[in-house]
Amino acid sequence: xxxxxRDFLKLAGIGGIVFASGLVHSRKLAGAAEExxxxxQLSDTHWGFTGPKVNPxxxxxxxxxxxxxxxxxxxxxxxxxxxxxxxxxxxxxxxRKRLTEFRGIIRELKVKSIRLMPGEHDAGLDDGEAFxxxxxxxxxxxxxxxxxxxxxxxxxxPRSIIGEDQLEWLKADLKQVDKNSPLVVFxxxxxxxxxxxWDWFTRDGDKALELLKPYSQATVFYGHIHQENHxxxxxIPHHAAKGLMxxxxxxxxxxxxxxxxxxxxxPYKGLGFRSVDVKGKGSQYAISEFSAKGERx
Amino acid sequence: MRLRLLVYGVMxxxxxxxxxxxxxxxxxxxxxxxxxxxxEYNPKEISVKKGVTVVLEFTSLDRMHGFxxxxxxxxxxxxxGKVNTLRFFPDKAGTxxxxxxxxxxxxxxxxxxxxxVTE
Numbered sequence: 001x002x003x004x005x006r007d008f009l010k011l012a013g014i015g016g017i018v019f020a021s022g023l024v025h026s027r028k029l030a031g032a033a034e035e036x037x038x039x040x041q042l043s044d045t046h047w048g049f050t051g052p053k054v055n056p057x058x059x060x061x062x063x064x065x066x067x068x069x070x071x072x073x074x075x076x077x078x079x080x081x082x083x084x085x086x087x088x089x090x091x092x093x094x095x096r097k098r099l100t101e102f103r104g105i106i107r108e109l110k111v112k113s114i115r116l117m118p119g120e121h122d123a124g125l126d127d128g129e130a131f132x133x134x135x136x137x138x139x140x141x142x143x144x145x146x147x148x149x150x151x152x153x154x155x156x157x158p159r160s161i162i163g164e165d166q167l168e169w170l171k172a173d174l175k176q177v178d179k180n181s182p183l184v185v186f187x188x189x190x191x192x193x194x195x196x197x198w199d200w201f202t203r204d205g206d207k208a209l210e211l212l213k214p215y216s217q218a219t220v221f222y223g224h225i226h227q228e229n230h231x232x233x234x235x236i237p238h239h240a241a242k243g244l245m246x247x248x249x250x251x252x253x254x255x256x257x258x259x260x261x262x263x264x265x266x267p268y269k270g271l272g273f274r275s276v277d278v279k280g281k282g283s284q285y286a287i288s289e290f291s292a293k294g295e296r297x
Numbered sequence: 298m299r300l301r302l303l304v305y306g307v308m309x310x311x312x313x314x315x316x317x318x319x320x321x322x323x324x325x326x327x328x329x330x331x332x333x334x335x336x337e338y339n340p341k342e343i344s345v346k347k348g349v350t351v352v353l354e355f356t357s358l359d360r361m362h363g364f365x366x367x368x369x370x371x372x373x374x375x376x377x378g379k380v381n382t383l384r385f386f387p388d389k390a391g392t393x394x395x396x397x398x399x400x401x402x403x404x405x406x407x408x409x410x411x412x413x414v415t416e
Contacts, residue, residue, distance in 0.1 A: 090335075090402045124400035158361060158400040159374065197367045199398060257406070 037145050038277040038286075040069055040076040040111075043223030044243030046121065047105070048098040049087035054246045054259040057267075061292050062105055065244050065273055068294025070110045076275060077144060079111050082223035082241060083119030083155060083188030085131075092126065099134045115142070119188040119224065120155040128156035139166055141173055147182040147278060154189045154202045161203045171211055182278070183218045190222055190240065192233045195251035200225055209233055219285065225251070226259075227270065228289065242272040244292055268292045326350045326384075333375045333397070334358035336404030343412045347390050355381040363399035366412055374399060387414040 045062045055061060069079065086098035099122070106114060118131040118138050128138045138153040150173065154162045162170075177183060185191075191205035202208070212218045219237050226243035227250065246259035247270030263269050268291060277286035289297040327349055332339045334357065345351045355364060357377040364383065365372040368391070373383045397408035 088400075088403050088405075120400040125402055155400075159363070160398065160400070196365075196398075197396075199400075 035145060036277065036279050037077045038074075038275050040072075040079045040273060040275050041082060041221055041241050042069075042079065042244060042273045043082040043241040044084040044119065044226050044245060045081070045102065046084055046087040046243070046245035047102040048089060048094070049245050051246070051259070053261050055262055055271075058245060061244050061268065061271060062102075063108075064268075065292050065294075066105060066108050068290065068292065069273065070108070071294055072275070075111050077111075078113035078115055079109060080115045080186055080221070081106075081117065082186055082221065083117050084121045084223065084243070085116065085119070086122050087245070088121040088125065090125065092130065095122075095126070095130050096133070099130060103134060115149075115151065115186075117151050117153065117186060117188060118155055120158065120160075123153070123156040124158045128153065131156075139169070145278070147184055148177050149184045149186065151186045152191075152208065154187050154191070154205065159203060160189060160199065160201065162205070162208055167204070167207050167211070170208060174211055174215070177215065179214050180216050183212070183215050185212065185218060185220045187220060187222045189224045190238060191220060192231070192238060194225065194229070194231070194240075198251065198257045200251060209236065212236055221276070239287060241274055242270065242289070244271050244273065247271065272297065326352050328352045328354065330354045330356070331364075332356050332358055333362040333364070333408075335360070335402050336397070336408040338364075338395075338397075338408065338410045341410030343410065345387055345412065345414055347387050347414050347416055350384060350386050353383040353385075355383070357381075360401060361399050362397050362401050362408070364395060365398040366393050366395035368393035369412065369414075372398065387412075390414045390416050 042065060047062060049058050051058065085102050086095065089095050089098065116135045118128055123131045123138065131138055138156055139151055141148065141150050143149070150170065152162060152170065153166060154160065157163055189202045190200055191202050191208050194200040213234060216235060221239050221241065223241050223243065225240050226246065226248040227240065228242055229240035231238050248257060249260060260270060271292040272290050274290065275288045279286060291297060327345050329343055329351065331353055333355055355373065355375040357375045360377060362375040363372065364375055369385060369387065371383060371385045373381055375381045392411050392413045395410050395412060397405060401408065
């Protein structure tokens with residue numbers, strides 16, 4: 001079921017801030033969320049990309065976003081990067097150089113609790129080897145204030161799959177989670193078939209969704225498609241984030257997927273990041289979208 | 298005697314090949330050999346006849362690639378070091394784009410082609 005922006009804003013009740021489906025903070029393992037918090041999601045920074053017609057400020061956009069996040073009046077509890085940190089290169093050394101530069105830039109973030117995951121541009125050519133050298137595991141879990149977070153890697157295998165080993169790992173992890181507790185899944189690619197012709201899917205994503213199905217409060221945040229998108233599969237909402245290098249067209253809207261050219265009259269249009277308020281007492285998520293330079297949209 | 302042995306030998310080889318699963322093009326099948334490498338197929342424009350089974354034989358010249366033609370609902374991995382066979386029956390005419398669906402590098406997005414099915 002697709003949720004368009006108007007429906008989504010109706011759920012929110014106010015423009016700019018979006019309240020998704022309810023989340024009851026009752027996870028047994030980590031305990032209920034006693035207090036509200038928020039995190040920031042940045043995605044698809046594609047450090048190393050060059051293309052003046054698409055983004056003449058390719059060396060500056062990520063840095064502007066870092067400044068914008070640092071300028072938030074209240075700082076988030078943590079920051080999540082949902083993949084494609086760097087732009088693909090066939091050269092292993094160049095990949096490490098880009099990862100090094102990316103790491104240097106995000107070190108300027110005031111918030112030091114930073115979570116990362118790879119996109120296929122970071123990990124699809126070397127099975128995630130370079131990413132792991134820099135940032136550790138490509139799939140993992142963590143708990144924060146009563147919410148269980150799962151980071152899934154659906155990019156290191158170039159066939160766009162999660163793989164049986166990781167699915168077994170997910171199954172084992174979920175066994176320890178109360179079925180009514182808040183659960184957030186981060187992925188790079190969409191787990192569902194958003195638009196397979198453009199590689200906007202995960203070939204075995206249905207298996208992960210089947211494992212998540214019994215969990216009434218599961219929500220997925222992902223990247224990859226360089227635009228906001230909100231859909232539901234069953235009772236699971238899926239929220240795609242904007243990128244920070246170039247926007248892409250809406251799914252299936254043009255015959256061939258190519259970056260949307262830079263609009264000099266509206267620089268940085270379609271680029272940005274989001275904050276996600278986790279409302280313990282209200283049992284809801286609130287998503288706020290920001291431009292790359294930090295204006296609230 | 299020699300002739301009989303030769304006939305038996307040929308039959309044995311034929312049976313062994315059949316059991317091994319090695320693709321054998323049946324009569325009237327359209328067999329097309331396609332190579333895949335970063336970041337192109339050769340040939341990238343394929344023409345086949347409607348109503349005649351098609352056998353695509355893919356060989357990768359470098360790394361893992363993919364072949365996906367959503368309009369005809371066919372796909373396969375193209376692993377290096379072997380012939381990757383895909384058999385299908387085109388039952389509708391038209392031109393159907395295909396692309397690499399296994400991420401293969403900087404030019405991945407442009408690794409494309411078309412299959413034209415003629416009446």
